[in-house]
Amino acid sequence: xxxxxxxxxxxxxxxxxxxxxxxxxxxxxxxxxxxxxxxxxxxxxxxxxxxxxxxxxxxxxxxxxxxxxxxxxxxxxxxxxxxxxxxxxxxxxxxxxxxxxxxxxxxxxxxxxxxxxxxxxxxxxxxxxxxxxxxxxxxxxxxxxxxxxxxxxxxxxxxxxxxxxxxxxxxxxxxxxxxxxxxxxxxxxxxxx
Amino acid sequence: xxxxxxxxxxxxxxxxxxxxxxxxxxxxxxxxxxxxxxxxxxxxxxxxxxxxxxxxxxxxxxxxxxxxxxxxxxxxxxxxxxxxxxxxxxxxxxxxxxxxxxxxxxxxxxxxxxxxxxxxxxxxxxxxxxxxxxxxxxxxxxxxxxxxxxxxxxxxxxxxxxxxxxxxxxxxxxxxxxxxxxxxxxxxxxxxxxxxxxxxxxxxxxxxxxxxxxxxxxxxxxxxxxxxxxxxxxxxxxxxxxxxxxxxxxxxxxxxxxxxxxxxxxxxxxxxxxxxxxxxxxxxxxxxxxxxxxxxxxxxxxxxxx
Amino acid sequence: xxxxxxxxxxxxxxxxxxxxxxxxxxxxxxxxxxxxxxxxxxxxxxxxxxxxxxxxxxxxxxxxxxxxxxxxxxxxxxxxxxxxxxxxxxxxxxxxxxxxxxxxxxxxxxxxxxxxxxxxxxxxxxxxxxxxxxxxxxxxxxxxxxxxxxxxxxxxxxxxxxxxxxxxxxxxxxxxxxxxxxxxxxxxxxxxxxxxxxxxxxxxxxxxxxxxxxxxxxxxxxxxxxxxxxxxxxxxxxxxxxxxxxxxxxxxxxxxxxxxxxxxxxxxxxxxxxxxxxxxxxxxxxxxxxxxxxxxxxxxxxxxxxxxxxxxxxxxxxxxxxxxxxxxxxxxxxxxxxxxxxxxxxxxxxxxxxxxxxxxxxxxxxxxxxxxxxxxxxxxxxxxxxxxxxxxxxxxxxxxxxxxxxxxxxxxxxxxxxxxxxxxxxxxxxxxxxxxxxxxxxxxxxxxxxxxxxxxxxxxxxxx
Numbered sequence: 001x002x003x004x005x006x007x008x009x010x011x012x013x014x015x016x017x018x019x020x021x022x023x024x025x026x027x028x029x030x031x032x033x034x035x036x037x038x039x040x041x042x043x044x045x046x047x048x049x050x051x052x053x054x055x056x057x058x059x060x061x062x063x064x065x066x067x068x069x070x071x072x073x074x075x076x077x078x079x080x081x082x083x084x085x086x087x088x089x090x091x092x093x094x095x096x097x098x099x100x101x102x103x104x105x106x107x108x109x110x111x112x113x114x115x116x117x118x119x120x121x122x123x124x125x126x127x128x129x130x131x132x133x134x135x136x137x138x139x140x141x142x143x144x145x146x147x148x149x150x151x152x153x154x155x156x157x158x159x160x161x162x163x164x165x166x167x168x169x170x171x172x173x174x175x176x177x178x179x180x181x182x183x184x185x186x187x188x189x190x191x192x193x
Numbered sequence: 194x195x196x197x198x199x200x201x202x203x204x205x206x207x208x209x210x211x212x213x214x215x216x217x218x219x220x221x222x223x224x225x226x227x228x229x230x231x232x233x234x235x236x237x238x239x240x241x242x243x244x245x246x247x248x249x250x251x252x253x254x255x256x257x258x259x260x261x262x263x264x265x266x267x268x269x270x271x272x273x274x275x276x277x278x279x280x281x282x283x284x285x286x287x288x289x290x291x292x293x294x295x296x297x298x299x300x301x302x303x304x305x306x307x308x309x310x311x312x313x314x315x316x317x318x319x320x321x322x323x324x325x326x327x328x329x330x331x332x333x334x335x336x337x338x339x340x341x342x343x344x345x346x347x348x349x350x351x352x353x354x355x356x357x358x359x360x361x362x363x364x365x366x367x368x369x370x371x372x373x374x375x376x377x378x379x380x381x382x383x384x385x386x387x388x389x390x391x392x393x394x395x396x397x398x399x400x401x402x403x404x405x406x407x408x409x410x411x412x413x414x415x416x417x418x419x420x421x422x423x424x425x426x427x428x429x430x431x432x433x434x435x436x437x438x439x440x441x442x443x444x445x446x447x448x449x450x451x452x453x454x455x456x457x458x459x460x461x462x463x464x465x466x467x468x469x470x471x472x473x474x475x476x477x478x479x480x481x482x483x484x485x486x487x488x489x490x491x492x493x494x495x496x497x498x499x
Numbered sequence: 500x501x502x503x504x505x506x507x508x509x510x511x512x513x514x515x516x517x518x519x520x521x522x523x524x525x526x527x528x529x530x531x532x533x534x535x536x537x538x539x540x541x542x543x544x545x546x547x548x549x550x551x552x553x554x555x556x557x558x559x560x561x562x563x564x565x566x567x568x569x570x571x572x573x574x575x576x577x578x579x580x581x582x583x584x585x586x587x588x589x590x591x592x593x594x595x596x597x598x599x600x601x602x603x604x605x606x607x608x609x610x611x612x613x614x615x616x617x618x619x620x621x622x623x624x625x626x627x628x629x630x631x632x633x634x635x636x637x638x639x640x641x642x643x644x645x646x647x648x649x650x651x652x653x654x655x656x657x658x659x660x661x662x663x664x665x666x667x668x669x670x671x672x673x674x675x676x677x678x679x680x681x682x683x684x685x686x687x688x689x690x691x692x693x694x695x696x697x698x699x700x701x702x703x704x705x706x707x708x709x710x711x712x713x714x715x716x717x718x719x720x721x722x723x724x725x726x727x728x729x730x731x732x733x734x735x736x737x738x739x740x741x742x743x744x745x746x747x748x749x750x751x752x753x754x755x756x757x758x759x760x761x762x763x764x765x766x767x768x769x770x771x772x773x774x775x776x777x778x779x780x781x782x783x784x785x786x787x788x789x790x791x792x793x794x795x796x797x798x799x800x801x802x803x804x805x806x807x808x809x810x811x812x813x814x815x816x817x818x819x820x821x822x823x824x825x826x827x828x829x830x831x832x833x834x835x836x837x838x839x840x841x842x843x844x845x846x847x848x849x850x851x852x853x854x855x856x857x858x859x860x861x862x863x864x865x866x867x868x869x870x871x872x873x874x875x876x877x878x879x880x881x882x883x884x885x886x887x888x889x890x891x892x893x894x895x896x897x898x899x900x901x902x903x904x905x906x907x908x909x910x911x912x913x914x915x916x917x918x919x920x921x922x923x924x925x926x927x928x929x930x931x932x933x934x935x936x937x938x939x940x941x942x943x944x945x946x947x948x949x950x951x952x953x954x955x956x957x958x959x960x961x962x963x
Contacts, residue, residue, distance in 0.1 A: 009866070020874065022605025025595060030604055038603075055773065100608075134769065134862055135515055138762040141869065142522045149754065151529040255782045258938035275937065276786060284782040290775035294512065303509075306502045307783040307790070355784065 003046075003080055010045035010084075014092055024099035031096060031103040032111075032164035037148065039092055040116040040160065044140040046081040047120025050074065052133045071189040078124075078182070082117065089113050111163040111171050118174040119144055119160065121181045128185050208234045208268055208358055208389045210254070215263035217249050217413075224249040226413040228263070236385045238400035238421070239393040240486060241410035247393040248287060250410070251363045254391070255284040267359055280308075283357035287364045289348035293337035297328055300336060301351055308355035322350040326380065341368045349380065360390045366399055378403050401482040409489060416493050421482060428466065428480035428488040435463045435473045445473075450491055452484060466491065502789065506767075506797035515766050520805050523755050527809050530751045535744055535813040538897070539820050556734055556743065556897050557820070560727040567727035574720045576687035582717030583694065584624050584681060585640045586707050588632065591617050599705035602877015607701050616700060620693050626684035640681055711880070733900045739829035740821055743897040744813050745836040750882075752806050752837075753891040756845050757875065760802045761868040764852030767794060772860055787932040791853065795925055798849045799842070807837060840892045843914040846921030847890065853928040857935065885910050890917065 017023065017038050026034060051074065054060050089112050093105060122143050127136025146152050147160045154165060157177065162170035210232040217225040225246045241247050252258040254265070256275045265272040272278060291300050301319045310318065323329045326346040331339070339347065345365065352360060362381065366374045381390055382403045394400060400407060400421070407424055409417035417424060432452070437445055439461055445451065449465035456462075464478065465471070466488055480488075510516050537547045542557040554560070554568030573579065590596045594614060596607040609617065618629060625632065683690065697708040707716065722730070734743060771777045780790075810833040821828035829835075848868060855864035871890060879885070881895040883902040892910065894903070903910065 016870075020601050020877070021603035022598075022607075025606040025608045026604075027595065027606075030606060033604060130514055132515070132766070134762055134766045134865070135518060137862065137865055138515065138518055138522075138759070141758070141865075142518070145758070146522075146525065149526065149530075151526060252938065256937065257778065257782055276784065279782060279784040282782070284778070286778040288775055289779070291779065292770060292776055303505060304779060304783065306505055307780060307785045309784050312501060351779065 003050075003077060003084070006046050006049055006081070007084060010042045010088060013042060013045060014039070014088060017092075023096050024101065026096070026101040026103075028103045029164055031101045032108065033161075034096070034101075035089075035093065035108055035112040036115055036161045036163050039089060039112055040119055041144065042085060042088055043116030043118070043120035044123055044137065044144070046085050047078070047117070048123030048127060048136040048140045049133045050077050050081060050124055051127045051131075051136070055131060055133060069190065071186050074189060075186060081120075085116055085120075086113055089116070107168070108163065111168065114171045114175045114178070115160045115163075118178045121178045121185075125181050125185050128189065208387075210267050210359065210389060210391075211265070213264045215250075215253070215265060216261050217246075217253060217258070218261045223413050225253075225260075225410075228410075228413075228415045230408055230415055230418050232389055232391065232406070232408075234385070234387060234389055235406070236382060236390045236392060236404040238404035238407040239391060239410060240397065240400060240407055241393075241395065243395060245410040246413040247395075247410055248363055251284075251361050251391070251393055254359075255282060255361050257284075280355070281358040283352035283355065283360045285345075285348045285352040285360075285362045285365060287367070289344055291336050291347075293335065295336055296333050297323070297336070297339070297347055298332040300347065301354065304351045305354050310355055318354060318356075319350075322353055326350045327376075342370065342373045345369060345373075345377070349377070353384065358388050360384065360388060361393075362390065363393050364395075365392060366394065366396065374399070397481070397483040397486055407482075409486065411490065411493055417489055424485040424489065425480050425482050426485070428484040430477070431466055431468060431488060432478040432480045432484050433465055433467055433471050433475040434478050435465055435471055435475050436460055437463060437473055450487065452487060500793070502785075502793040503797055506794050507801055510763065510767065510797060510801045513763075513766065515762060516801065519759055519763055519802075522759060523752075523805055524809070526755050527751065531748055532812060534747065534897075535816050538744075539816055542820075553898075554722070554727060554730075557740070559731055560724060562724055564724075564727075567722040567724055568730075569719050570722050570726065571714055571718055572720055573714055573718055575718065576690075577683065578719070579713055579717045580624070580683045580685075580687065580690050581640065581681050583690075583708065583713050584621070584683070586716075587617070587697070588621060590707075591621060596701050596706060598701060598703040599877070600703045601874055602705075602879075605703060607703060607706075609700065613700050617697070620697065624683060624685055624690065624693065625681065638680070730898060734898075735826055738900050739832065740826060741814065741817050741829045741832035742836075742900065744817065745810070745832040746894045746899070746903070747897050748810060748813060748833065749836045749840045749892065750894045752809075753841055753844060753893070754876070756802065756806070756841055757848060757891040758868060758872040760798065760845055760848050761852045761865055763802065764798050764849050765856050765862045765864050767798065768853060768856040769860075769862065781936040787936060788929045791925060791929045791932055795849060795853060795928075799845050802845050802849070803837065803841065806841065807834070810837070839914060840910075843917035843921065844890060844892075847917045847924075850921040850924030850928065854924045854931065857928055857931045885913050887913055887916060889913055 017034075021034060021038060023034060054070070086109075089109050093109050093112070096103075097105065119140050123136040123140030125136075126139035127133045130136075143158075144160065147158075152159055154162070154167075157170055157173035159170050160174070162168070212228060212230050212232075215225055215228040216223070228246075228250065239247050239250065249258065253260050253272075254267075256272065256278050260272070267278060268281060270277050270281070295303065298319065301323065302315065305315045305319060320329065323332060326349060328343060328346055328350065331343065334343075336344070336347075345368070349362070349365070352362070360381075365381070366377055369377060378399065381392065384390060385403075392400065392404060404421055406419065407417065407421050408415055409424075435445065435449075437460070442461070445463055445465070449463070449467050449471065451463050451465050453464040454461065455464070466484065478484075538556050541547060541555040546555070554566070560567060591614065594608055596609065598605050598607055618632075621632060622628060685693070691710065694708045694710070694713065698706060701708070706712070734740065771780060814830070814833055818828050818830065820826075851868060852864045855867060856862070875890040879889055879891065879893050881893055882899055883894070883906060885892050885906055886909070892913075
């Protein structure tokens with residue numbers, strides 16, 4: 001239920017992308033640009049708002065006293081969202097290839113998913129710690145814009161668009177960081193309840 | 194109560210709420226159907242099962258919802274003039290809650306601002322009311338740290354802040370312990386001396402002790418409107434205490450509407466409703482409001498419910 | 500107006516306000532901080548680390564200087580034609596034409612017929628045949644054309660710094676061999692005609708062949724002493740020193756303020772719902788108008804306050820500079836530009852936030868505003884490109900006083916429109932709130948009515 005709404009929003013967003021920018025006939029650099037600078041935003045739609053249903057204290061009191069610990073449910077949602085993310089990125093990339101874009105498929109899909117995951121988990125963590133999904137959105141969008149407006153250096157491990165510069169090592173860092181952030185969040189959730 | 198009397202100006206005895214043919218629909222669902230009643234000064238109890246339409250009626254009176262049909266006027270002001278109505282009505286909703294990070298005083302102050310109470314009197318009144326509801330020491334406590342009872346007290350304090358002529362309280366004592374419940378009822382009774390207080394609940398004992406008049410809602414219809422005594426009187430001569438052995442339990446439950454079961458070492462006693470004298474050994478009981486209420490419901494639904 | 504102050508305090512006590520300030524300050528830190536100091540130091544003789552193409556803004560030019568900065572102009576058509584032709588040839592060869600219709604890259608591929616026509620144009624301009632075009636000598640084009648520096652023009656010195664060979668624009672004489680070096684065979688006027696045709700062949704906006712792009716990329720020339728003096732005088736007497744800095748400041752801040760305030764506004768209104776406070780608040784006497792307007796003014800105030808405070812980082816040194824040099828400085832330049840450029844923007848953004856949050860009881864206003872922000876940022880050029888519906892005024896330069904003068908009317912109209920949008924949405928919000936308080940608008944019900952049967956059909960059962 002929580003995931004369904006996010007899915008619809010993410011799908012709508014992906015449909016809007018071709019209206020704003022070209023997704024056909026892109027070379028490697030431009031394809032990376034399109035994927036990294038537009039598609040990764042789906043990460044925000046799918047992952048950042050995952051804690052939303054339990055924001056009200058009343059619901060928390062009900063949900064967290066059930067047999068299945070809350071963090072497991074959250075983890076389940078997260079995994080489902082990740083699967084959906086991978087699926088959607090693959091689909092979108094597939095369409096790009098069909099429209100004559102040239103790029104290495106698997107590496108780019110992986111890179112995009114990782115950046116999206118980083119973006120989403122950042123917001124997810126912010127939402128959990130501040131108990132407000134809106135703060136989560138702000139954190140994610142802020143992170144994205146700081147990258148987009150050039151305030152994050154290209155060499156930094158937080159850089160989201162490294163694929164376009166031909167650099168994959170940042171992705172590994174990003175992946176590690178995302179996992180770390182997610183782990184911290186879940187440990188926190190586990191402790192809290 | 195002296196503090197309140199000094200701070201608040203009393204109103205005359207000509208308070209009155211007139212409701213005529215009120216109905217409310219949510220799509221195909223009918224919440225209220227042709228409700229007509231006139232309410233005067235004092236405590237008025239609104240009884241009914243959950244889902245009978247009490248909260249819908251409360252919300253319409255608090256101007257949070259619009260009627261689908263019918264007319265309402267409060268102290269001569271038609272309900273459509275929401276600004277004026279909101280000035281004379283105080284509302285305590287069923288799930289009272291507020292910004293968790295605000296202090297008790299802060300919450301009162303904010304709501305007082307929203308009620309457009311002038312600065313000078315506002316502080317005085319807030320302190321007086323908080324003292325009245327016993328929250329003065331917790332002035333700086335944040336809302337999220339308040340217990341259920343304390344929240345309700347804050348709720349009543351904010352509802353009284355602008356000195357309304359009409360107070361609407363939805364399920365006021367839900368979640369309060371017996372002591373708090375009594376204190377609450379006393380507070381409301383005092384306030385009701387020159388004003389209208391409408392109390393909606395499904396707990397009869399709340400109503401019994403302090404309301405002169407009662408309305409009973411059932412499935413959106415007002416099936417009773419009159420004095421408390423009269424409602425109690427409905428069950429006069431119809432409440433019996435029967436002693437029976439445990440093995441007759443099922444039989445008794447099938448035969449009568451059982452109001453209460455008292456088990457003791459000497460045996461089991463059943464308090465039942467019956468139009469005629471029971472066959473078993475019985476003792477006639479003076480009815481309570483609950484009995485009257487149950488009797489009324491059973492009459493409305495044709496026969497006594499099992 | 501005590502409610503207004505209380506609302507301001509409420510905002511100041513919220514977590515999200517500090518996130519907002521943090522992001523604002525971080526961006527400011529990365530972009531604008533130190534710019535003032537740098538210019539002041541430059542005037543004192545300490546040039547900045549990367550000079551680029553410009554001259555020190557605050558230094559009075561003297562006749563002995565050997566470089567007066569550069570400007571974008573059409574003074575050197577030969578250079579423009581050369582740069583554009585080079586780009587055209589490269590795009591023709593790969594059949595990938597770059598366009599930026601909404602500010603984001605879109606590649607256009609042409610059909611065979613269209614490519615043929617492009618070839619014809621190329622041949623006409625260069626005077627070469629197709630085979631000759633395929634086999635051009637290496638130095639056919641010079642290293643530097645306009646602001647596009649080709650890689651081989653750069654060299655690495657002992658310290659490992661990249662240097663570019665500046666100057667030496669290819670001076671083409673008419674007697675030059677057109678096979679060895681690029682010599683345009685058409686007049687500049689005809690060239691522009693051909694480029695207009697290119698634009699229509701490509702069919703999308705924002706290609707390199709539009710007049711603005713051509714000049715921006717390739718039309719660079721050096722300023723003369725007189726021009727430099729004029730710029731300096733403008734800075735000192737018209738701009739009163741602070742004006743240029745205020746504009747650049749507002750350019751950067753405007754980018755942030757076009758989006759981030761929406762989070763603040765959305766949270767304020769969603770908090771009512773989340774704390775279940777709406778029932779209480781809605782049943783109070785206060786009119787919807789007063790409630791909305793108080794909160795609206797409070798948001799606008801609290802958003803602009805940190806911006807105003809940040810401006811002092813630049814204002815104070817400039818005042819000191821002016822005092823030192825005996826130049827009069829405009830103390831109020833920052834306030835003027837903040838009120839003129841940023842206030843209407845914040846008004847519009849906040850009002851839209853209130854409206855959509857009240858209407859839908861959801862943070863969808865964030866997505867809507869984000870979309871507007873993305874598109875607006877994409878279609879607006881870096882300076883001087885304010886159109887009627889522009890949200891964020893861009894002026895990414897310390898100079899350009901005359902750009903603002905020229906566009907003055909348009910800017911004023913635009914800002915009035917933004918302020919008008921703000922007021923309009925405030926009125927709409929009041930209206931929505933009025934109905935909400937009576938229970939007439941219930942977002943959940945509307946949503947369910949519209950999407951209810953769709954959702955039921957798509958329902959996945961146990962999906963969480």
